[in-house]
Amino acid sequence: MGKSLSHNEFNVLLGALAKDYNIYAPARFEKQGRFSDTDIIRYRQVSQVEEIVWQAKSTYSPKEVVMPVTQTLFYFTQTEYREPETDTRPCLVFLRACDINGFASLDKIYLENGGTEDIYYKRLREKVKFILIECHTSFDNCFCVSMGANTTDNYSMAVRFGEENIQLELKDEQLAGYLDNIGQGNDFKPQFIQENKIKVNVPSVAEMPDWIYNDQMWKQYDHRCIACGRCNTTCVTCSCYTALDVLYDDNCQVGERRRVWASCHIDGFTDMAGGHGFRKENGARMRFKVFHKIYDFNKRFGKHMCVGCGRCDDNCPEYISYSNCINILNDRLKEGEKASV
Ligand code: SF4
Ligand code: SF4
Known part of the structure; x- marks a missing residue:
């Protein structure tokens, strides 16, 4: 089902949806950018179309909805533990095709990797509609x-934002009732980007040769x-975290265990007992x-983790281009081992 709505009508729709759903969308955080007087665009709960930044790419991804930066897993005492109360309301998340495909990569890591489902991720993920x-x-x-991530059919509703009106396609019958008596019917279907200025040649090799690692x-x-x-x-699609115990000041046998985002580029990520670290050079981390x-994840799951x-x-901040790095890698592999010495 397609519909065309004015901005006012879309706000009526958001108001009705907000009674039953937490609604997340990219929004502007003024003067929080990298340079003075610059903004960032980041996900938060919204209630009005005017809050949604649809004209630009968000600085941060929507993964925070299912992967909070800091998440308390449980509280503990000497003899018992309990999990925190969680918000059980379902969520609607406004996001682009690449990010929907990015959630598919997160699902692989958190729900299929190693044969165990991550229950903390699953609880949040099950509440989400795209x-x-x-x-x-x-x-x-x-x-x-x-990266083959420019299209998707994995959504409950699709939206084309415009200055004058908003077109939408509805696929989820549970949301249909919210649209009764709002907007004009049409046959809207979303279009997808078919070409980017940047083109990446992902190496297609069954096995990386040993020499490329050095x-x-x-x-x-x-x-x-x-x-x-x-x-x-x-x-x-980056999904790593570290775990830490926060002990309360007045009783160090009571506290909480949290997990916090961590990442392969930062110091300490691979540190082990005895001061050993697997990737001390930043090039090795890259x-x-x-x-x-673009390789290990694909070998395990049959798709690229990166969605481009x-x-x-x-x-x-150093203007390092990851897409260029993939193209350099592809060229290196074509040139062969001799070119590397
Ligand atoms: S300098 Fe660039 S490549 Fe290195 S960790 Fe920071 S963002 Fe990543
Ligand atoms: S590695 Fe891929 S998915 Fe991650 S930020 Fe870069 S382009 Fe996006």
């Missing part, structure tokens, strides 16, 4: 087409990368990230 934001343009650094191409990142982790925190996103949203390139 509202697709149609992309009106391919943004800077996007390469979703190269190739000189990784050395440049030893110095250029400052291990800040911005590429990881803004990525929709190599690990690249291989995980380009946020890693948008947000790297």
Whole structure:
């Protein structure tokens, strides 16, 4: 079912939906950007169309809805533990095709990896319905087409935002009742980006040759990368966290266990007892990230982890291009081992 709504009508729809759902969308956080007087666009709960930033790519991805930056897993005393109360209301999330495909990568990691479902992720994920934001343009650094992540049919509703009105396609019958008596019927279907300026050639090899792990191409990142982790925190598919126990001041046998985002680029991520660390050089960390996103994950799950949203390139303070790194890797593999010495 398709509909055309004015902005006022869309706000009536959001108001009705908000009675039963938490609604998340990209919104502007003024003056919180990297440089002075710049903004970031980040996910939060919204209630009005005017709050939704649909004209630009969000700085951060929507993964925070199912993967909070900090999440308390349980509270403990000496003899017992209990899990925190959680908000049981279902969620609607406005997001683009690449990010919906990014959630598919998170689902693989949290629900299928190692044969065990992550219950904390599952509880949040089960509540989520997707509202697709149609992309009106391919943004800077996007390469979703190269990654095959530019299209999706995995959504409950699709929306084309416009200055004058809003077109939508409804696929979820549970949401149909909210649209009774609102808007004009039509046959709207969302369109998808078919070409990006940036094209990435992902190497198609059954096995990476051993020599590529020590190739000189990784050395440049030893110095250029400052291990800040911005590429990881803004990525929709980076899913690593670390766990820590927070002990309460007045009784150190009472506290809570939290998990907190962590990432392969930052210092300490691979530290082990005795001071051993697996990837001390920043180039080795870049190599690990690249291989995980376009090789190791694919070997296990038959699809690329990376969806080509380009946020890693948008947000790297050292202007390191991950998409360019994949193309360099592809060229290196074509040139062969001799070119690497
Ligand atoms: S690696 Fe970069 S392009 Fe790929 S999903 Fe993550 S942020 Fe997006
Ligand atoms: S954002 Fe750039 S500098 Fe920071 S860790 Fe990632 S690649 Fe390195």
